[in-house]
Amino acid sequence: MRKSVLVSGSNGQLGKALQEASLHFPDLKIDFLDRYQLDLSQIGTKGVEIAWPNELLGTHYDYYIHAAAYTAVDQAEKDVKLCFQVNAMSVKHLAQYLSLKNTKFIYISSDYVYHSLQNTPFTEKDLPQPKGVYARSKLAGEEAVKQNSSDYLIFRTSWVYGEHGKNFVKTMDRLGKEREEINVVFDQIGSPTWVYDLANMLLTIIDNGKAGEAKGIFNYSNEGICSWYDFALSIMQFRGHSTKITPVRTTSFPLPAPRPPFSAMDKSHFKEVFGLDIPHWRAALQKCLNRFHD
Ligand SMILES: NC(=O)c1ccc[n+]([C@@H]2O[C@H](COP(=O)([O-])OP(=O)(O)OC[C@H]3O[C@@H](n4cnc5c(N)ncnc54)[C@H](OP(=O)(O)O)[C@@H]3O)[C@@H](O)[C@H]2O)c1
Numbered sequence: 521m522r523k524s525v526l527v528s529g530s531n532g533q534l535g536k537a538l539q540e541a542s543l544h545f546p547d548l549k550i551d552f553l554d555r556y557q558l559d560l561s562q563i564g565t566k567g568v569e570i571a572w573p574n575e576l577l578g579t580h581y582d583y584y585i586h587a588a589a590y591t592a593v594d595q596a597e598k599d600v601k602l603c604f605q606v607n608a609m610s611v612k613h614l615a616q617y618l619s620l621k622n623t624k625f626i627y628i629s630s631d632y633v634y635h636s637l638q639n640t641p642f643t644e645k646d647l648p649q650p651k652g653v654y655a656r657s658k659l660a661g662e663e664a665v666k667q668n669s670s671d672y673l674i675f676r677t678s679w680v681y682g683e684h685g686k687n688f689v690k691t692m693d694r695l696g697k698e699r700e701e702i703n704v705v706f707d708q709i710g711s712p713t714w715v716y717d718l719a720n721m722l723l724t725i726i727d728n729g730k731a732g733e734a735k736g737i738f739n740y741s742n743e744g745i746c747s748w749y750d751f752a753l754s755i756m757q758f759r760g761h762s763t764k765i766t767p768v769r770t771t772s773f774p775l776p777a778p779r780p781p782f783s784a785m786d787k788s789h790f791k792e793v794f795g796l797d798i799p800h801w802r803a804a805l806q807k808c809l810n811r812f813h814d
Contacts, residue, residue: 523726525550526581528558529588533685534628537719538587545723560588560610561602583726584618585626586611596654597776603653608660615668624731625669626722630658631678631710631741631783641786644737652777662737674737678783682715683811692752693812696761706749706767710783711741714804721796730794738793739785742801754802758809
């Protein structure tokens with residue numbers, strides 16, 4: 521029987537990448553919900569009935585991929601209540617509901633949960649120490665899934681980019697066309713993730729049955745590590761822009777939300793359990809940029 525999958529956040533970076541990747545998985549039946557069909561700001565709020573969309577009421581799904589989230593990291597410092605409602609409270613209700621329906625919950629979390637002075641790649645066993653509202657809300661979302669879902673997978677990912685939505689790669693490409701010189705921070709180290717690799721990985725493990733067998737938390741990004749400065753240099757190089765990039769410290773770019781100085785993740789656990797290779801970030805970046813049109 522075809523496995524069925526429901527995805528929220530259909531218009532986000534991951535939602536769109538899942539829609540594109542789904543074309544290569546004819547054995548999966550995948551439905552998508554946008555924010556109007558499943559409004560996370562309302563689910564479980566006081567005095568408001570939980571109005572589950574028909575897709576959730578009428579149909580059984582084997583998997584639910586929670587690609588929707590409050591992702592405005594700096595705005596979250598002001599929108600604390602909304603951020604926690606969307607990223608954690610709604611997740612608790614969804615996890616409870618989907619658990620009753622025997623639907624496996626796949627939650628997408630963030631490298632921002634790893635924010636300490638460690639400077640070697642984080643494993644899933646390292647203690648999360650999120651700083652900032654968004655980061656804390658993502659960890660709270662993880663906890664909501666763990667406590668309310670009988671069967672779940674949590675993927676912590678980082679520096680997500682693709683052709684759609686707002687992201688660093690698109691910003692650098694635009695600046696490469698507009699500016700002769702820019703400054704980019706070199707004291708934040710992590711790993712970029714091409715959203716298509718993330719989407720393709722999720723559908724692959726559902727399709728091959730591994731997602732059904734596994735449970736727990738997994739780190740997932742592209743392989744290799746870099747600073748935002750190195751990442752920007754590669755983007756300019758691959759796109760043929762001659763913009764000069766000066767490496768600067770984070771203190772030159774004061775922003776409301778704190779960023780982890782080092783959030784590279786060890787993916788050994790993922791590779792061991794799911795048996796998949798992960799593309800290096802530069803190879804992934806080149807593939808993604810090949811799709812960009814001038
Ligand atoms: N982007 C990154 O660098 C990054 C890094 C680490 C982890 N992550 C995690 O990866 C996941 C996917 O991120 P992404 O980059 O695809 O995010 P994104 O492009 O910002 O998409 C988020 C989606 O959530 C939807 N959404 C926001 N508020 C909602 C609400 N109240 N009710 C229902 N839907 C709502 C948005 O709807 P609209 O399209 O209508 O606005 C959008 O479709 C998220 O869990 C994020 O926390 C992202």
